[in-house]
Amino acid sequence: MQISKYPEKNTWSELIKRPVIKREEIAEIVEEIFNKVKENGDQALIDFNKKFDGAEVKNINISLEEIENAESLISDELKSAIQKAKENITKFHVSQNVEIEKIETTKGVICWRENRAIDKVGIYIPGGTAPLFSTVLMLAIPAKLAGCKEIILCTPPDKNGNINPAIFYTAKLCGVTKIFKTGGAQAVAAMTFGTESIPNVYKVFGPGNQFVVAAKEYAQNFGVSIDMPAGPSEVLVIADEKAVPAFCSADLLSQAEHGSDSQVIFISIDVKIFNETIKEIEKQIKELPRNEYVQESLKNSHFILLETIEEAVEFSNLYAPEHLILAIEDFENSISKIQNAGSVFLGNYSCESAGDYASGTNHTLPTNGFAKNYSGVSLDSFVKKITFQHLSKEGLQNLAKTIEIMAEAEGLFAHKNAVSIRLNQDNERI
Amino acid sequence: MQISKYPEKNTWSELIKRPVIKREEIAEIVEEIFNKVKENGDQALIDFNKKFDGAEVKNINISLEEIENAESLISDELKSAIQKAKENITKFHVSQNVEIEKIETTKGVICWRENRAIDKVGIYIPGGTAPLFSTVLMLAIPAKLAGCKEIILCTPPDKNGNINPAIFYTAKLCGVTKIFKTGGAQAVAAMTFGTESIPNVYKVFGPGNQFVVAAKEYAQNFGVSIDMPAGPSEVLVIADEKAVPAFCSADLLSQAEHGSDSQVIFISIDVKIFNETIKEIEKQIKELPRNEYVQESLKNSHFILLETIEEAVEFSNLYAPEHLILAIEDFENSISKIQNAGSVFLGNYSCESAGDYASGTNHTLPTNGFAKNYSGVSLDSFVKKITFQHLSKEGLQNLAKTIEIMAEAEGLFAHKNAVSIRLNQDNERI
Numbered sequence: 001m002q003i004s005k006y007p008e009k010n011t012w013s014e015l016i017k018r019p020v021i022k023r024e025e026i027a028e029i030v031e032e033i034f035n036k037v038k039e040n041g042d043q044a045l046i047d048f049n050k051k052f053d054g055a056e057v058k059n060i061n062i063s064l065e066e067i068e069n070a071e072s073l074i075s076d077e078l079k080s081a082i083q084k085a086k087e088n089i090t091k092f093h094v095s096q097n098v099e100i101e102k103i104e105t106t107k108g109v110i111c112w113r114e115n116r117a118i119d120k121v122g123i124y125i126p127g128g129t130a131p132l133f134s135t136v137l138m139l140a141i142p143a144k145l146a147g148c149k150e151i152i153l154c155t156p157p158d159k160n161g162n163i164n165p166a167i168f169y170t171a172k173l174c175g176v177t178k179i180f181k182t183g184g185a186q187a188v189a190a191m192t193f194g195t196e197s198i199p200n201v202y203k204v205f206g207p208g209n210q211f212v213v214a215a216k217e218y219a220q221n222f223g224v225s226i227d228m229p230a231g232p233s234e235v236l237v238i239a240d241e242k243a244v245p246a247f248c249s250a251d252l253l254s255q256a257e258h259g260s261d262s263q264v265i266f267i268s269i270d271v272k273i274f275n276e277t278i279k280e281i282e283k284q285i286k287e288l289p290r291n292e293y294v295q296e297s298l299k300n301s302h303f304i305l306l307e308t309i310e311e312a313v314e315f316s317n318l319y320a321p322e323h324l325i326l327a328i329e330d331f332e333n334s335i336s337k338i339q340n341a342g343s344v345f346l347g348n349y350s351c352e353s354a355g356d357y358a359s360g361t362n363h364t365l366p367t368n369g370f371a372k373n374y375s376g377v378s379l380d381s382f383v384k385k386i387t388f389q390h391l392s393k394e395g396l397q398n399l400a401k402t403i404e405i406m407a408e409a410e411g412l413f414a415h416k417n418a419v420s421i422r423l424n425q426d427n428e429r430i
Numbered sequence: 431m432q433i434s435k436y437p438e439k440n441t442w443s444e445l446i447k448r449p450v451i452k453r454e455e456i457a458e459i460v461e462e463i464f465n466k467v468k469e470n471g472d473q474a475l476i477d478f479n480k481k482f483d484g485a486e487v488k489n490i491n492i493s494l495e496e497i498e499n500a501e502s503l504i505s506d507e508l509k510s511a512i513q514k515a516k517e518n519i520t521k522f523h524v525s526q527n528v529e530i531e532k533i534e535t536t537k538g539v540i541c542w543r544e545n546r547a548i549d550k551v552g553i554y555i556p557g558g559t560a561p562l563f564s565t566v567l568m569l570a571i572p573a574k575l576a577g578c579k580e581i582i583l584c585t586p587p588d589k590n591g592n593i594n595p596a597i598f599y600t601a602k603l604c605g606v607t608k609i610f611k612t613g614g615a616q617a618v619a620a621m622t623f624g625t626e627s628i629p630n631v632y633k634v635f636g637p638g639n640q641f642v643v644a645a646k647e648y649a650q651n652f653g654v655s656i657d658m659p660a661g662p663s664e665v666l667v668i669a670d671e672k673a674v675p676a677f678c679s680a681d682l683l684s685q686a687e688h689g690s691d692s693q694v695i696f697i698s699i700d701v702k703i704f705n706e707t708i709k710e711i712e713k714q715i716k717e718l719p720r721n722e723y724v725q726e727s728l729k730n731s732h733f734i735l736l737e738t739i740e741e742a743v744e745f746s747n748l749y750a751p752e753h754l755i756l757a758i759e760d761f762e763n764s765i766s767k768i769q770n771a772g773s774v775f776l777g778n779y780s781c782e783s784a785g786d787y788a789s790g791t792n793h794t795l796p797t798n799g800f801a802k803n804y805s806g807v808s809l810d811s812f813v814k815k816i817t818f819q820h821l822s823k824e825g826l827q828n829l830a831k832t833i834e835i836m837a838e839a840e841g842l843f844a845h846k847n848a849v850s851i852r853l854n855q856d857n858e859r860i
Contacts, residue, residue: 111790116769254844373814384804386768389789389790403787418781
């Protein structure tokens with residue numbers, strides 16, 4: 001825990017620094033994995049399952065039996081919770097669908113945009129310590145709403161070759177079309193090139209370790225697009241005198257729980273709340289099972305005292321946090337000042353967990369300062385917007401001079417001619 | 431000109447192939463340029479101006495005098511044309527601004543998205559044979575509408591150290607904040623790292639040669655985002671018996687005029703129109719000043735006869751053209767079937783030049799098959815969408831069980847605790 005009391009602004013650039021990611025070594029390993037998957041297809045994935053996940057898997061395809069069994073393996077309580085979350089996520093993402101609006105920019109010239117789903121998308125779900133079925137919800141629901149025809153999911157098997165049944169259940173519920181037992185950079189490679197079993201896709205989504213992140217970036221060299229670049233998860237909490245230290249502490253710890261590289265920043269403008277939150281952390285941390293991650297992550301966390309909410313928001317805009325919690329009374333007044341953030345939680349009852357699971361917003365958000373230039377995942381992430389235009393003869397006449405003069409000034413005479421020839425009487429056949 | 435009459439579907443994958451881009455050599459050169467710019471700042475740019483553009487430029491900054499002179503150097507006719515284009519582009523891009531819609535996903539749980547401009551953006555405008563002031567319109571107008579605070583423009587000087595006055599005029603008209611005399615990969619490096627004169631930006635836009643394209647991709651390693659990956663410009667024209675060969679030919683030639691690597695595809699379902707269009711090309715080509723590009727580009731062009739419009743659209747979706755012209759009578763019926771395209775031009779009077787300059791749509795579009803997974807530039811390209819959420823105490827109560835069950839099933843107890851602690855009576859201070 002690094003404490004800074006009223007730091008000078010010229011020291012802020014140090015405080016907002018993220019851990020540096022070692023790129024080169026990883027890049028080489030990823031390239032090698034891509035080459036193997038391209039050459040050996042499914043067999044490469046089976047070999048990597050053994051090598052990296054210690055799993056003996058004869059077939060990366062999921063059997064019908066496994067999917068059917070999944071339903072009986074999870075509690076009705078969990079099923080209901082997943083369904084409720086699905087309902088809210090659906091409501092919020094449906095609302096992102098914009099009606100087609102045709103604009104007549106000049107008389108006879110009509111322009112508009114229409115959404116078209118990205119035909120084939122791939123979702124990566126990490127294995128490891130937490131089975132992230134919530135991420136299945138966050139990616140498969142908008143993919144299905146957008147109308148993607150192929151929605152495939154890759155996730156690594158555990159040592160026994162199994163996948164958590166909650167992932168199966170959620171994937172089936174949300175319209176995933178195919179699931180495969182493969183993880184890491186090799187899964188991304190498989191979705192990029194395709195294998196005997198796995199279809200190639202046009203866009204890859206989902207979180208992962210540094211190899212998965214590097215693999216997604218590398219995949220872009222082969223025409224695949226990705227949801228966004230990524231780094232460790234982060235939260236920044238801003239608290240005033242009306243904040244509740246126990247709540248702030250719980251939010252900071254829930255972020256720290258994600259992994260030892262999670263980024264946690266706490267800013268208060270009130271000394272009492274500041275000190276009490278630190279005490280609360282020491283108290284609450286003892287109760288947590290993922291203690292080792294939390295301890296590690298807190299070592300790099302910053303606890304900062306500032307003078308005003310304006311300053312705190314300024315700091316936050318500079319840091320550009322993935323999650324921003326405004327545990328302040330007059331949050332309404334700060335909304336318009338927030339320039340860079342992935343998702344913002346307003347007031348004392350809007351905990352990050354709500355957005356992580358069930359409020360309806362997407363939890364796939366820009367980290368590592370990318371909130372300066374990227375949005376989180378939304379319905380838009382699964383579509384392209386195609387522009388259409390129709391010019392009547394009158395429409396073209398109205399624009400002809402403008403186009404001809406500009407084309408000529410750019411030295412593009414064939415561009416000019418495409419207009420002139422249409423308005424030349426001799427060519428009128430229609 | 432490569433002619434294919436009723437090709438079998440299993441040969442289509444050959445017909446849609448783009449020219450392969452040599453990546454490795456270029457990547458090395460770009461990396462070296464980035465290193466030099468990072469080390470030597472402005473001086474590196476001055477050196478590269480001399481080396482690559484043969485221009486002796488003492489200062490990469492533009493003088494006030496140069497900008498003021500520009501206005502007197504271009505005709506009133508061109509000024510009016512640029513203004514008219516600006517008006518239409520503004521109308522269409524303003525319409526892309528979506529009202530904030532707050533969604534109550536569960537009673538007491540309110541979620542919404544708000545646009546925030548990307549603070550600092552950079553526009554690259556190529557020099558060379560055509561002074562692309564139209565691209566200044568296409569990028570600076572939405573940047574200004576989005577509210578970007580810093581909109582910088584880099585463009586290479588000619589041999590005399592000058593910039594085309596139409597670029598100055600358009601940049602000033604559209605709210606560009608700073609202009610610099612630097613081009614190629616070095617300009618992209620300067621916008622990525624910043625130099626003494628050039629501020630670093632968060633997102634880089636604009637077309638360029640293969641070095642600029644590679645530089646934009648490389649810039650992403652340093653946290654900068656880009657409008658989209660790129661390749662040579664393309665058009666695909668679909669013509670039925672009501673198409674006008676002279677118009678089709680003019681459209682194909684206007685694409686071929688862009689550069690010797692431009693991609694031109696003509697599909698007809700009518701033999702007469704097919705043959706006449708080929709004849710028209712031979713006729714019209716003689717009149718064009720940029721003849722050498724056109725000849726070269728036509729060598730790789732495909733002229734394809736197919737049976738039906740459905741087949742033609744199917745081919746087009748597979749090719750995913752940057753520009754698609756439907757020179758067919760019943761274009762209305764085909765709109766919903768178009769799955770992959772950048773911008774679509776409907777009917778005999780909607781020539782690509784209209785969209786290139788003045789109809790209002792953006793001309794920065796996905797090439798090289800990227801229309802499968804990327805949209806063209808729009809207002810959205812200059813903003814991030816931030817999600818906000820507010821849960822009242824009642825709202826959190828309504829979602830509590832759902833969140834707690836899911837968090838526990840994912841093994842994330844601190845996430846669960848962030849909810850539980852808020853609903854525990856002892857913690858109620860507010």
